[in-house]
Amino acid sequence: MSNALKLYPSISALSQALAQHQLSATELAQDCLANIAAQSALNAFVHVDAALTLDQARQADALLAAGNGNILTGLPIAHKDVFVTQGWRSTAGSNMLKHYISPFDATVVHQLRAAGCVTLGKLNCDEFAMGSGNKHSVFGPTHNPWDTTAVPGGSSGASAAAVAAKLVIAATGTDTGGSVRQPAALCGVSGIKPTYGAVSRYGMIAYGSSLDQAGPLASSALDLVDLLDVMSGFDNKDSTSAEHCKDVPNAPGRIRAEFNRADSGFSSNANQPLKGLRIGVPKEFFGEGLSNDVAHAIEVALQQFEKLGAQRVDISLPRTELSIPAYYVIAPAEASSNLSRYDGVRYGHRSASYSDLEDMTARSRAEGFGSEVKRRILIGTYVLSHGYYDAYYLQAQRLRRMIVDDFQAALTQHCDVIMGPVTPTVAQAIEQNHNDPTADWLADIYTLGLNLAGLPGMSIPCGFGPGASGKPLPIGLQIIGNYFDEGRLLAVAHQFQQVTDWHQRVAGQT
Amino acid sequence: MAWEIVIGLETHTQLSTQTKIFSGSSTRYGALPNTQANAVDLALPGSLPVMNRAAVERAIRLGLAVGATIAPRSIFARKNYFYPDSPKNYQISQFEIPVVQGGSISFFVGDQEKTINLTRAHLEEDAGKSMHDDFIGPHGESSTGIDLNRAGTPLLEIVSEPEMRSAAEAVAYAKALHSLVMWLGICDGNMQEGSFRIDANVSVRPVGQEAFGTRCEIKNVNSFKFLERAIQYEVRRQIELIEDGGRVVQETRLYDSDRDETRSMRSKEDSHDYRYFPDPDLPPLVIAQDWIESVRQTMPELPTALRARFIAEFGLTPVDAAQLSISRALAAYFESVNATLPSGQAKLVANWIMGEVSATLNREEKDITESPVSAAALAALLTRIIDGTISNKIARDVFASMWAGELGGNPDAIIEAKGLTQISDSGAISAMVDAVLADHPAIVAEYRAGKQKAFNSLVGQIMKAAKGKANPQQVNDLLKAKLDS
Numbered sequence: 001m002s003n004a005l006k007l008y009p010s011i012s013a014l015s016q017a018l019a020q021h022q023l024s025a026t027e028l029a030q031d032c033l034a035n036i037a038a039q040s041a042l043n044a045f046v047h048v049d050a051a052l053t054l055d056q057a058r059q060a061d062a063l064l065a066a067g068n069g070n071i072l073t074g075l076p077i078a079h080k081d082v083f084v085t086q087g088w089r090s091t092a093g094s095n096m097l098k099h100y101i102s103p104f105d106a107t108v109v110h111q112l113r114a115a116g117c118v119t120l121g122k123l124n125c126d127e128f129a130m131g132s133g134n135k136h137s138v139f140g141p142t143h144n145p146w147d148t149t150a151v152p153g154g155s156s157g158a159s160a161a162a163v164a165a166k167l168v169i170a171a172t173g174t175d176t177g178g179s180v181r182q183p184a185a186l187c188g189v190s191g192i193k194p195t196y197g198a199v200s201r202y203g204m205i206a207y208g209s210s211l212d213q214a215g216p217l218a219s220s221a222l223d224l225v226d227l228l229d230v231m232s233g234f235d236n237k238d239s240t241s242a243e244h245c246k247d248v249p250n251a252p253g254r255i256r257a258e259f260n261r262a263d264s265g266f267s268s269n270a271n272q273p274l275k276g277l278r279i280g281v282p283k284e285f286f287g288e289g290l291s292n293d294v295a296h297a298i299e300v301a302l303q304q305f306e307k308l309g310a311q312r313v314d315i316s317l318p319r320t321e322l323s324i325p326a327y328y329v330i331a332p333a334e335a336s337s338n339l340s341r342y343d344g345v346r347y348g349h350r351s352a353s354y355s356d357l358e359d360m361t362a363r364s365r366a367e368g369f370g371s372e373v374k375r376r377i378l379i380g381t382y383v384l385s386h387g388y389y390d391a392y393y394l395q396a397q398r399l400r401r402m403i404v405d406d407f408q409a410a411l412t413q414h415c416d417v418i419m420g421p422v423t424p425t426v427a428q429a430i431e432q433n434h435n436d437p438t439a440d441w442l443a444d445i446y447t448l449g450l451n452l453a454g455l456p457g458m459s460i461p462c463g464f465g466p467g468a469s470g471k472p473l474p475i476g477l478q479i480i481g482n483y484f485d486e487g488r489l490l491a492v493a494h495q496f497q498q499v500t501d502w503h504q505r506v507a508g509q510t
Numbered sequence: 511m512a513w514e515i516v517i518g519l520e521t522h523t524q525l526s527t528q529t530k531i532f533s534g535s536s537t538r539y540g541a542l543p544n545t546q547a548n549a550v551d552l553a554l555p556g557s558l559p560v561m562n563r564a565a566v567e568r569a570i571r572l573g574l575a576v577g578a579t580i581a582p583r584s585i586f587a588r589k590n591y592f593y594p595d596s597p598k599n600y601q602i603s604q605f606e607i608p609v610v611q612g613g614s615i616s617f618f619v620g621d622q623e624k625t626i627n628l629t630r631a632h633l634e635e636d637a638g639k640s641m642h643d644d645f646i647g648p649h650g651e652s653s654t655g656i657d658l659n660r661a662g663t664p665l666l667e668i669v670s671e672p673e674m675r676s677a678a679e680a681v682a683y684a685k686a687l688h689s690l691v692m693w694l695g696i697c698d699g700n701m702q703e704g705s706f707r708i709d710a711n712v713s714v715r716p717v718g719q720e721a722f723g724t725r726c727e728i729k730n731v732n733s734f735k736f737l738e739r740a741i742q743y744e745v746r747r748q749i750e751l752i753e754d755g756g757r758v759v760q761e762t763r764l765y766d767s768d769r770d771e772t773r774s775m776r777s778k779e780d781s782h783d784y785r786y787f788p789d790p791d792l793p794p795l796v797i798a799q800d801w802i803e804s805v806r807q808t809m810p811e812l813p814t815a816l817r818a819r820f821i822a823e824f825g826l827t828p829v830d831a832a833q834l835s836i837s838r839a840l841a842a843y844f845e846s847v848n849a850t851l852p853s854g855q856a857k858l859v860a861n862w863i864m865g866e867v868s869a870t871l872n873r874e875e876k877d878i879t880e881s882p883v884s885a886a887a888l889a890a891l892l893t894r895i896i897d898g899t900i901s902n903k904i905a906r907d908v909f910a911s912m913w914a915g916e917l918g919g920n921p922d923a924i925i926e927a928k929g930l931t932q933i934s935d936s937g938a939i940s941a942m943v944d945a946v947l948a949d950h951p952a953i954v955a956e957y958r959a960g961k962q963k964a965f966n967s968l969v970g971q972i973m974k975a976a977k978g979k980a981n982p983q984q985v986n987d988l989l990k991a992k993l994d995s
Binding site (some may be wrong): 206 | 549552553554555556557558559560561588590592594597598599600654656783785786787790791792793
């Protein structure tokens with residue numbers, strides 16, 4: 001078999017092939033393991049254990065043979081390495097946790113495993129999810145399958161790359177400031193960040209606790225429905241997990257039900273399925289810094305939505321620019337505290353030589369953390385310090401509330417969804433911004449506000465533009481909804497994907 | 511110069527929950543190191559805290575007992591500092607908005623009632639323990655071990671206003687608080703095991719000066735005796751320092767009980783910047799009124815209410831009432847004895863419990879629950895005083911025999927066996943009085959000359975002749991009648 005995932009490029013096609021025994025979960029897993037090995041130059045996987053994977057595949061085959069499989073049984077997926085896993089190492093892309101193995105599975109890992117998915121291994125990422133190019137990893141950078149000199153985005157860069165390269169059918173990612181949507185956009189795949197609290201954070205190695213949210217990456221909105229449907233649900237091990245989503249219990253089945261309801265509503269009007277849908281287009285997303293290629297692709301996509309019957313509304317999110325300073329105060333503040341547990345005392349890297357306890361902790365952290373992590377810990381420590389807390393942390397929290405208000409004003413008064421670019425440009429060259437580490441931060445402008453507000457948002461492919469090397473690189477369209485509107489967002493995206501084929505383009509085959 | 515002492519106490523009360531404040535690990539004391547530490551307690555990557563409602567309920571109980579405001583919404587904050595027995599390197603505590611706000615505690619210092627206001631009480635997690643002394647590393651080297659069994663044990667830190675003015679007051683407050691938390695069943699009160707740890711903030715100022723002097727905080731005092739000594743030492747140190755032209759430096763000090771002194775631990779200059787901020791892993795703690803009401807339903811009668819009832823119902827003095835309500839067990843013992851006796855005997859019961867019973871318990875370092883003389887047995891003994899079978903004095907001997915378990919601790923059996931029954935036969939007593947009067951004409955003459963003391967001397971002679979068994983009232987009456995006739 002050359003690549004089963006190219007033959008069966010969607011969850012439904014692959015699932016059907018497994019159910020009809022056109023191939024076994026074991027054969028599929030072996031095929032994926034072979035592709036992962038063949039594509040090792042992408043540096044997407046940081047830990048593969050064939051025995052563990054094949055063991056899960058055999059269990060899936062047993063279920064399928066007995067006719068007890070479901071839609072996800074036997075499907076090959078992989079986890080961003082900020083989800084802890086029993087068996088596979090859980091490193092967060094850091095020297096600090098390079099050899100760490102967790103005694104428990106993250107809730108998300110457990111849910112997907114319980115649904116029958118087969119884990120192919122752990123995916124590279126920016127260290128502790130801090131970065132937007134997958135450049136800050138102890139395992140080295142991951143490459144973009146569309147152009148290996150370009151970044152795949154980050155911090156879930158390898159999750160997007162692995163899906164784009166057809167190494168797995170889907171992958172998990174985490175999104176603190178855009179880390180699912182941005183790599184999805186730059187690698188031409190679909191990804192969703194759910195409402196804060198929809199998916200459990202238990203077992204996700206924390207970066208910015210009030211912002212972190214797990215989400216899946218896959219080839220289409222339809223595939224995301226199946227994944228997010230089992231990933232979301234209330235978890236009593238996470239106190240910030242939502243018990244209810246609006247009036248509905250936060251439980252598996254919710255996403256599927258809401259998607260179906262929205263989708264059948266849209267389908268009832270075959271010519272103009274999205275008639276009545278108001279799409280807010282924030283003017284702040286189209287200002288200075290947005291490249292012509294991205295602006296053009298977004299414009300074409302918006303026209304496509306208008307053809308589907310949607311109405312375009314000009315809106316304003318006036319605090320968009322301020323989301324950058326707000327985010328780069330709040331996220332580092334939380335990170336500085338979250339990462340203080342890595343001290344070399346109980347687990348993780350401990351320096352080989354030290355003079356006393358304090359020196360042991362200092363050296364272990366100096367050796368264990370990379371430069372981007374240290375940068376953010378220092379910023380976070382600074383903004384929480386006595387005398388600076390009010391000026392930075394409290395001020396950022398005030399900004400955060402204003403950003404929430406901006407989104408609420410737009411989504412309750414002017415529009416049903418918001419659309420715009422995910423990134424100002426296509427994927428940058430890996431070498432870009434090497435001497436100016438904070439330059440990357442400015443490119444997060446369109447994604448940060450959503451995390452600060454806790455809203456759901458997704459990215460779907462909507463075109464291509466030339467990268468630094470001249471090769472065409474994917475462009476993503478961002479779709480933002482109100483709290484717990486994931487089902488409807490996915491249904492809107494699905495309408496677009498039924499009339500476009502950007503999501504079906506395969507890296508290396510354009 | 512005359513100095514005024516200013517003391518405020520911060521008390522770390524370990525709450526008596528089955529499991530830890532943010533994890534499901536057991537809080538049992540004394541288990542093998544690190545056998546009660548799970549992923550959350552070890553701060554493993556990906557672990558998250560979940561609030562234990564039983565700890566909140568205990569905080570509500572204290573709040574209700576001291577008449578405090580229970581915050582409808584309080585915030586958990588992270589107190590950031592690196593220390594190896596603090597696994598996350600931050601402590602989850604409450605900073606700006608604590609769960610219990612205000613309130614007060616009343617108690618007696620001698621016969622003076624005193625009320626101390628509370629600033630606040632907040633929930634937080636305990637740290638683990640570093641084992642520096644008795645830990646040997648894997649290669650036989652001396653090393654530091656860490657036991658995280660205690661990490662995450664729920665604490666309620668109860669902070670008083672700086673309203674105490676002497677070491678004795680501070681100790682009385684601490685004892686009242688200690689008995690209150692046990693009364694409420696929110697803490698086992700075991701000071702040896704660290705369930706009730708006191709930090710004292712001590713300063714001095716010239717009498718009449720309004721501004722507080724610079725304070726020092728004495729950490730982790732684990733007995734009332736040490737608390738008193740530590741404060742006394744610290745007050746002396748500060749006054750001597752100032753009178754010698756020096757200046758008190760704000761610092762944290764440790765009390766060394768072996769040397770009976772406090773020593774500097776760290777000064778304000780090297781104090782941590784804790785970088786408090788709201789814990790993003792825990793939503794605000796919301797306590798709805800109906801939760802407070804449901805806790806109120808389970809509250810025992812409070813010591814202050816019980817005191818008022820003892821005064822109104824039994825005519826006890828406030829001091830007696832306060833002493834009898836030092837613990838729920840003692841109050842119950844008193845009520846139980848009292849219930850068996852005819853009304854109007856409460857003073858006798860109170861005197862016996864605070865006298866003979868308490869003295870014997872103290873001498874043997876026992877608690878009322880461990881008393882070998884049950885409430886029923888004491889009631890049987892007191893019944894024999896009331897019906898005149900024995901005198902109060904003889905009853906003390908009988909009590910000692912009961913305590914020792916003689917004859918099954920049965921007072922009647924002891925009185926019978928030892929022939930202690932009081933002589934109440936007026937003929938027999940009259941004969942004894944006549945004999946003593948005949949034998950001591952000189953004392954009789956003194957009495958007749960107006961010396962009242964001579965009367966007591968004659969009573970003593972008669973009781974001696976009666977081997978203490980004559981009814982004292984009858985002796986008094988008959989003697990007086992015969993002398994004055």
